[in-house]
Amino acid sequence: MTYLLLVLATLATSIISGVLSMAGGMILMGVFGFFLSVPAAMVLHGIAQTFSNGSRVWLYRRYIKWRVLGYYSIGAFAVLSLFATLTFVPSIGLVFILIGCFPFLAFILPTSINLDMERGPVSLFSGVIVTTAQMLAGASGPVLDIFYVESEMSKEAILGTKAVTQTLGHILKLIYYAIIMTIASDLIPVWVIPAVVAAAILGNYCASLLVTRLNDHQFKKIGRYVIRFICVIYIGKGVTELI
Numbered sequence: 001m002t003y004l005l006l007v008l009a010t011l012a013t014s015i016i017s018g019v020l021s022m023a024g025g026m027i028l029m030g031v032f033g034f035f036l037s038v039p040a041a042m043v044l045h046g047i048a049q050t051f052s053n054g055s056r057v058w059l060y061r062r063y064i065k066w067r068v069l070g071y072y073s074i075g076a077f078a079v080l081s082l083f084a085t086l087t088f089v090p091s092i093g094l095v096f097i098l099i100g101c102f103p104f105l106a107f108i109l110p111t112s113i114n115l116d117m118e119r120g121p122v123s124l125f126s127g128v129i130v131t132t133a134q135m136l137a138g139a140s141g142p143v144l145d146i147f148y149v150e151s152e153m154s155k156e157a158i159l160g161t162k163a164v165t166q167t168l169g170h171i172l173k174l175i176y177y178a179i180i181m182t183i184a185s186d187l188i189p190v191w192v193i194p195a196v197v198a199a200a201i202l203g204n205y206c207a208s209l210l211v212t213r214l215n216d217h218q219f220k221k222i223g224r225y226v227i228r229f230i231c232v233i234y235i236g237k238g239v240t241e242l243i
């Protein structure tokens with residue numbers, strides 16, 4: 001029953017991510033964190049989000065801004081190398097607190113800083129920060145949003161380009177935590193993996209039918225209210241886990 005709930009959560013959050021390009025992955029990581037160990041949650045989340053974002057790459061392939069991805073990849077692989085050296089696994093309390101705090105980073109950044117993802121140095125910095133967030137908290141969508149809010153991209157370009165960067169990050173996270181999970185013999189039932197993959201792809205297809213109903217302004221605004229509400233819950237959960 002627990003794993004069936006996780007599959008349904010994957011479907012629901014894939015629809016949310018597919019419509020708003022945010023919030024879904026963060027919500028799903030929180031759900032997985034409630035029921036699984038940190039390595040198992042990271043691996044299952046990585047599988048779900050790789051296929052969820054990967055299917056979004058295909059749906060919006062014509063709008064992707066490929067020029068930002070080279071710099072982003074350099075930063076992402078540098079972080080993977082660092083974590084592979086340290087073999088660090090965060091506690092579940094830290095995971096929840098980080099997920100809850102990340103979306104509020106936008107409020108403490110100086111307005112004079114231009115974090116337009118289409119600038120090469122910003123894209124490189126984004127690769128470092130976002131991949132670090134994925135390794136520590138499993139979800140990094142709210143952090144990545146900071147680098148797109150200043151861009152002039154359309155909602156379709158944001159959906160496609162973010163999907164590429166997220167897919168890369170989740171693959172790196174999946175590789176790292178799969179090795180740790182295997183060593184610890186903390187395995188997931190085999191049937192859960194294809195079920196989660198199917199739910200992620202189906203959710204994105206359903207979302208693609210809904211996204212045309214939003215204009216660019218609504219698209220960039222609505223998800224933030226959803227995220228802030230959920231963040232408060234996750235911070236509270238994280239604090240209780242650490243106490």
